[in-house]
Amino acid sequence: MTCNIIMQKPANINLSEYLSAKGLRSTSQRDAILKLFMAAGRHLSAEELHERVRKAHTGISYATVYRTLKLLSEAGLAKENRFDDGFTRYEYNSADDHHDHLICTRCGEISEFENDKIEALQLDVAKKKGFKVRNHKLEIYGLCSKCQRKQGE
Amino acid sequence: MTCNIIMQKPANINLSEYLSAKGLRSTSQRDAILKLFMAAGRHLSAEELHERVRKAHTGISYATVYRTLKLLSEAGLAKENRFDDGFTRYEYNSADDHHDHLICTRCGEISEFENDKIEALQLDVAKKKGFKVRNHKLEIYGLCSKCQRKQGE
DNA sequence: GATGATATTGCAAGTCATTTGCAACAAGCA
DNA sequence: TGCTTGTTGCAAATGACTTGCAATATCATC
Incomplete structure (x- = not known):
């Protein structure tokens, strides 16, 4: 029922390309956050992501999670969803998939x-x-x- | 096919009926807010409503506007809409009008x-x-x- | 009309998710 | 290796909305 015949292409941009195109830097925090974000499946809140990130990689702050999530959105790798439960949830944004x-x-x-x-x-x-x-x-x-x-x- | 989406109770109730049914009181603030809310047309934010209310009826606080708006929503007279601009807008809820x-x-x-x-x-x-x-x-x-x-x- | 129980108000302070200022730190080019 | 400048963590700030509290107003009852 849910089988998707057309293979979903991943978002066309990858993070390091985006970063260098914008003169931004690649850091271990950003890598860790992106990795867990992608692994986590969809619709994660910043809090949930922070929880997971912190377990795997002690010392990453809330602020960095938020900043990275925003960065990913700008890069087209994440999509923000504000549902009615009061906080924003993020999902990995595969290209053209609405x-x-x-x-x-x-x-x-x-x-x-x-x-x-x-x-x-x-x-x-x-x-x-x-x-x-x-x-x-x-x-x-x-x-x-x-x-x-x-x-x- | 019948649309069985239940949106909200029809707003056939008027405020004073609702208030007395709930043991609540009718106040000049509530009257003023309701009157201006209904007159204002749709999709007002609490801030916009407060502005208008304050002009007509000095000394009504923000808190009272919020409290009354919530009351109106409970009474089925107002409907809350949270759009993507970050704050809640209220509209007068005429019965069954989805x-x-x-x-x-x-x-x-x-x-x-x-x-x-x-x-x-x-x-x-x-x-x-x-x-x-x-x-x-x-x-x-x-x-x-x-x-x-x-x-x- | 006066009384009294209690709902309502205004104010200021509190929430809560998210953002930001800042000093310490790190990436990456020269 | 040095140096410029982007990044981070922390704590404090935001901004929409909510709440505690003492003063005040409503309304059923006398």
């Missing part, structure tokens, strides 16, 4: 979907209003199947 | 739309994942027609 989110308000599980029809309809709506779309965001909040079952207990 | 938003990232204009097809597709997606929808949020960011023209200047 998707939207289903968010379980009970357990916090976030799953993804893609729907071309919805995208097309959005463009129609925007066009009718003379609006030029740059970005969009669709979030569906509710209960995942697990939590529906638990709810009955 | 809509989504087009947001101009240049001038901040917010316009609304409704699209039943998109809503239906969302329910499909959710259904396929065994997800029970409680709420959803669709925001399209870009440039309104005015700002596209200005962009060229």
Whole structure:
């Protein structure tokens, strides 16, 4: 059901290219953060990432995690998502992969979907209003199947 | 197909009914805030509302505006929207009126739309994942027609 | 209308995620 | 190896929003 026929290309830029193009420096902290960020799967908050980073690589500060996450976003390697739970979650941004989110308000599980029809309809709506779309965001909040079952207990 | 997305209770309630039902009190501050909130049109931030309220009715504090806005939300008279600009905007919640938003990232204009097809597709997606929808949020960011023209200047 | 229990207010101080100033430190070119 | 300048960790600052508290106002009851 979820099999993706087209292989997802990784984000086209890699970090060290981006850094040197901008005259920035490569550091052990940045490497460690990127590595754990990519390994972690999606939708990590800065706090969660910091936790993991600190375990593997003592002494990396909160500030550095935030700064690096911002850097990764600018480089196109990460994408920021501000859901309704009050803090920003980051996901690794593979090129051209746009998707939207289903968010379980009970357990916090976030799953993804893609729907071309919805995208097309959005463009129609925007066009009718003379609006030029740059970005969009669709979030569906509710209960995942697990939590529906638990709810009955 | 019926849209069983439950958004919020219809706002057929008026404030004084809600207050007395809950054992709460009606105050001149609450009246003033509600009046200006309703008169103001949509998508006001707490700050904007406070500004207006203060002009008409000196001495109403920020805290009271926030508290009243929260009260109105609980009463179903207001709806909170957290867009990507970092702060919450409130709109008057007329019963059963669900809509989504087009947001101009240049001038901040917010316009609304409704699209039943998109809503239906969302329910499909959710259904396929065994997800029970409680709420959803669709925001399209870009440039309104005015700002596209200005962009060229 | 006066009384009194308690909801509400304004103010200032507190949250909480995120950002920033700064001095110590490190990368990487010369 | 030296030196310029980007980076880091720390602590303090931000900024939207919330809350504690003492003063005040509401409203059911007398």
